[in-house]
Amino acid sequence: MAPALSxxxxxxxxxxxxxLRGVDLELGTGELxxxxxxxGAGKSTxxxxxxxxxxxxxxxxxxCGHPAGSAAAHASLGYLAELFRxxxxxxxxxxxxxxxxLTGSAGGREERRELLELVELGHxxxxxxxxxxxxxxxxxxxxxxxxxxxxxxxxxxxxxxxDPAGRHTVRALLERLRERGVSVLLNSHLLSEVELVCDRxxxxxxxxxxxxxxxxxxxxxxGVEVETAAGWRTFAEARRDDAPRIVRELVAAGEDVxxxxxxxxxxEDAYLEAVGRAPAPDEARPEGxxx
Amino acid sequence: MSAPAGLAPERARDxxxxxxxxxxxxxxxxxxxFSLRESLRRRVFVVIGxxxxxxxxxxxxxxxxxxxxxxxxSTSESGVDTEAVVxxxxxxxxxxxxxxxxxxxxVFLTLGAVRGDAERGLLQPLLVRPLPRRTLLLGRWxxxxxxxxxxxxxxxxxxxxxxxxxxDWWPDRTVTPLLSLALGVAIIAALSLAGSIALASTANGIGxxxxxxxxxxxxxxxxIAEALNSDTLGDVSQIATWALPFEALYQAxxxxxTVDTVGWSRLAIDLGPFGGAQSAGFDxxxxxxxxxxxxxxxxxxxxxxxxx
Numbered sequence: 001m002a003p004a005l006s007x008x009x010x011x012x013x014x015x016x017x018x019x020l021r022g023v024d025l026e027l028g029t030g031e032l033x034x035x036x037x038x039x040g041a042g043k044s045t046x047x048x049x050x051x052x053x054x055x056x057x058x059x060x061x062x063x064c065g066h067p068a069g070s071a072a073a074h075a076s077l078g079y080l081a082e083l084f085r086x087x088x089x090x091x092x093x094x095x096x097x098x099x100x101x102l103t104g105s106a107g108g109r110e111e112r113r114e115l116l117e118l119v120e121l122g123h124x125x126x127x128x129x130x131x132x133x134x135x136x137x138x139x140x141x142x143x144x145x146x147x148x149x150x151x152x153x154x155x156x157x158x159x160x161x162x163d164p165a166g167r168h169t170v171r172a173l174l175e176r177l178r179e180r181g182v183s184v185l186l187n188s189h190l191l192s193e194v195e196l197v198c199d200r201x202x203x204x205x206x207x208x209x210x211x212x213x214x215x216x217x218x219x220x221x222x223g224v225e226v227e228t229a230a231g232w233r234t235f236a237e238a239r240r241d242d243a244p245r246i247v248r249e250l251v252a253a254g255e256d257v258x259x260x261x262x263x264x265x266x267x268e269d270a271y272l273e274a275v276g277r278a279p280a281p282d283e284a285r286p287e288g289x290x291x
Numbered sequence: 292m293s294a295p296a297g298l299a300p301e302r303a304r305d306x307x308x309x310x311x312x313x314x315x316x317x318x319x320x321x322x323x324x325f326s327l328r329e330s331l332r333r334r335v336f337v338v339i340g341x342x343x344x345x346x347x348x349x350x351x352x353x354x355x356x357x358x359x360x361x362x363x364x365s366t367s368e369s370g371v372d373t374e375a376v377v378x379x380x381x382x383x384x385x386x387x388x389x390x391x392x393x394x395x396x397x398v399f400l401t402l403g404a405v406r407g408d409a410e411r412g413l414l415q416p417l418l419v420r421p422l423p424r425r426t427l428l429l430g431r432w433x434x435x436x437x438x439x440x441x442x443x444x445x446x447x448x449x450x451x452x453x454x455x456x457x458x459d460w461w462p463d464r465t466v467t468p469l470l471s472l473a474l475g476v477a478i479i480a481a482l483s484l485a486g487s488i489a490l491a492s493t494a495n496g497i498g499x500x501x502x503x504x505x506x507x508x509x510x511x512x513x514x515i516a517e518a519l520n521s522d523t524l525g526d527v528s529q530i531a532t533w534a535l536p537f538e539a540l541y542q543a544x545x546x547x548x549t550v551d552t553v554g555w556s557r558l559a560i561d562l563g564p565f566g567g568a569q570s571a572g573f574d575x576x577x578x579x580x581x582x583x584x585x586x587x588x589x590x591x592x593x594x595x596x597x598x599x
Contacts, residue, residue, distance in 0.1 A: 048599070051415075051418075075312050086416065101313065102417065103312065141416075144416060
């Protein structure tokens with residue numbers, strides 16, 4: 001089966017501004033992929049090119065084996081834009097009905113009802129979009145993106161208007177989508193959210209991928225700290241697996257050990273380092289503390 | 292969070308399996324129907340209906356007064372059919388007003404259709420569906436034209452009926468003036484839609500109304516050219532009128548109102564607003580349709596190159 005999204009050497013220039021400078025990415029089936037980067041890094045441009053809304057200057061993008069922008073590619077994806085709006089005069093049910101018709105979804109009323117329930121709007125199918133809060137509209141946007149059971153979901157800041165509970169529901173939704181083989185490209189500034197749900201992450205800066213891998217790969221070891229009678233001692237090169245040996249050696253050397261901390265850099269640290277704003281050394285976070 | 296029932300297992304295991312995108316014509320009709328529903332829901336038709344009722348009331352009052360005054364002054368020796376002159380003059384003025392109202396409708400239904408909607412974030416969710424951009428344009432044009440064209444036809448018919456009821460005069464031709472108005476507003480809707488690709492809503496609205504004004508000016512130039520017997524002015528008027536064929540269509544419709552009227556009545560009619568009327572043959576209709584297609588092709592090409 002073709003990858004859900006294949007991006008090869010993608011470039012985009014707006015006159016003298018280079019938004020993308022040769023990006024390569026690939027999303028497999030059922031993969032949840034996080035796209036990180038500062039404002040203006042090129043994330044939204046990449047997503048818009050995948051959606052066929054923006055023409056690339058070079059390179060290629062394929063959606064489920066079809067060229068981005070083609071009808072077949074459009075039929076395979078769902079999209080929620082960062083800055084979206086739906087007609088304020090129509091109801092939630094009418095909006096989903098329109099997208100069903102345009103997609104050619106055979107789901108009918110049942111699909112609309114189920115999707116509205118999925119995003120916890122099942123009780124307001126006849127409420128006008130204009131009478132909904134921003135958070136409700138964002139959830140409606142998610143339901144709209146899921147019309148026709150797309151193979152690929154492109155979500156650009158899908159939780160920006162949601163409260164913590166709403167974000168939690170979206171995370172749970174994304175995980176269930178993954179279980180069902182839906183691939184998701186999640187463009188978000190919420191690093192903790194990405195770290196929690198994404199299988200792989202790419203960090204884009206100035207139009208190029210500057211780091212990529214699993215959240216664990218990007219969150220590198222930061223050493224081991226051991227508390228003795230003399231205070232905290234740092235073993236900068238040590239990893240988690242080294243902690244028992246270090247404790248044994250210290251005890252054998254006659255020292256009393258009161259606590260151990262395994263340090264790892266978080267995804268946020270990796271992000272800041274990748275985009276050129278490395279955290280101060282004392283910002284490295286303990287993975288867990290042992291007495 | 293509820294269980295994701297929306298992703299029924301059979302669909303979820305095979306995402307996209309139940310999708311069968313509509314053909315282009317059907318997709319265009321879906322967009323057009325949605326546009327019409329928007330007009331209905333936003334009470335566009337209520338506002339139009341109320342204002343049109345006022346317009347028809349004023350037109351009826353003016354017609355009644357005009358025929359009454361004409362009856363008092365008319366003499367059988369003059370050889371002028373006063374009913375024809377008054378009726379045709381009033382119907383001609385009504386046609387101008389109706390074209391203007393139809394233009395207002397066409398412009399306001401389309402002025403922000405592309406750039407305006409894209410800037411507000413309304414367009415992107417639609418265009419990531421299997422909906423070609425040309426189909427979206429066609430749908431929006433059909434939606435606007437489906438409102439404007441019947442509107443101008445119905446209001447013109449109502450004016451003709453009022454003129455007949457109050458002054459016992461009916462145009463020499465009925466279909467040509469109605470079709471000329473309908474095709475005229477369809478062209479204006481296309482121009483406005485095409486303008487909406489490049490221009491922000493306000494700029495586009497101003498631009499199309501200025502084009503409408505330019506067409507009107509071309510018609511006036513034609514009248515002046517005829518009065519001064521100036522070939523140069525006449526040529527300029529002709530070129531401008533054909534470059535903006537809604538004006539040529541309006542003039543053709545105007546001419547059709549009194550196409551069978553001759554003699555002193557003809558002369559009297561030509562002294563009024565009918566001086567700018569120019570009958571045109573089948574060529575004008577063909578040209579107007581080709582113009583419409585050309586505007587559509589240019590719009591599709593421009594929209595295809597636009598990043599959203």
